[in-house]
Amino acid sequence: MRRPIDLAFRVAGGTRRLACRPGLRPVSGAQPNPQRGDLLMNRSTFALAIAAALCCSTLAHAQVAFDANLELDTTYVNKIEAPATNARESDLTLGGRIEINATTPTSNSGSFVKARASLLTKKDGDAAVDDLWVQFGNTGADLKLGRFEAMDLFPLGKDVLVETNVGGYEAYRAQFLRGRFGSDVFHGAVGINAGESLRIELGLVQTKEDGLAKGFRPAVAYTAGPLTLRAGVEAVKIVGQDEHENGAGVSASYQFSKDSVLHTSFAKRGEDKSVGVNAIFGAAGFGVVHGKGATAAQKATTVYAAYSFPLMGVKGAFITPALSYAKGGTGTDNQLAARVRINYAF
Structure with missing residues (x-):
């Protein structure tokens, strides 16, 4: 006889307990506090409910693969005094996330379903959703809906810590319509596998909220042995504005071995141009991103590096120190900035 699952999550405002039995719907033992009016916490509770449902589904249906991991970051940033446009106080912060994944194996007909729910936790006890999506289809085509990131046209490699925004200017990386939008934005992407080496992705972002981006993002990736080429464009319209923010990005990646890869990228949007080069060799990763706009103040160059060590000899546990150094324009x-990240896959 299968035992019931009793999951208790410690969050701001108390302990939320979710219990379920195989074949039964999850039952919440605590209701959100209406006096708080905490939208973020309501979302996190919803995501936790999804996590419990996935647990139950896994037990009730053995064909569903379930995994999760935790990521905890301790980050330091240096003090920058006014009148610098990027003035800030020195700070030491703690944050992280919990990621839950569910995947069904591909059937004999090639069909599959994937889902992910990622929770962000903060030092003040608040929480938010990072990823929350479902993807389904077959070996020929698939559809992805929710809060996710589309094809990466400007990969940063081992990006444990990369400060690309300096004084309000950030290197353009063909990322305006890539994803992880708020609740007021629809995001979907159709993926087409046109052969073993060619994948086409057609992304659509739609919203009516002023100041937010919407538009169409087609991208393509071609793989030939260890070489992968990517290219895509963004047809962007900012709601409430007449001007369009169209851009494009291309990148090439070369896989030297299972855990060693080199990325090179270029992106352009109007007067903004960006280049990036980075590499991962085993546990080490390093890279540089340079972006430049129309004025002397619109400039940002970021150099970053990270190295992962096994943590206490525990399988799936790693600790990764990382550094980021950025230089801006006039x-x-x-x-x-420096960061120490602890990862644990369980």
């Missing part, structure tokens, strides 16, 4: 001072 009116800015140099930015330095």
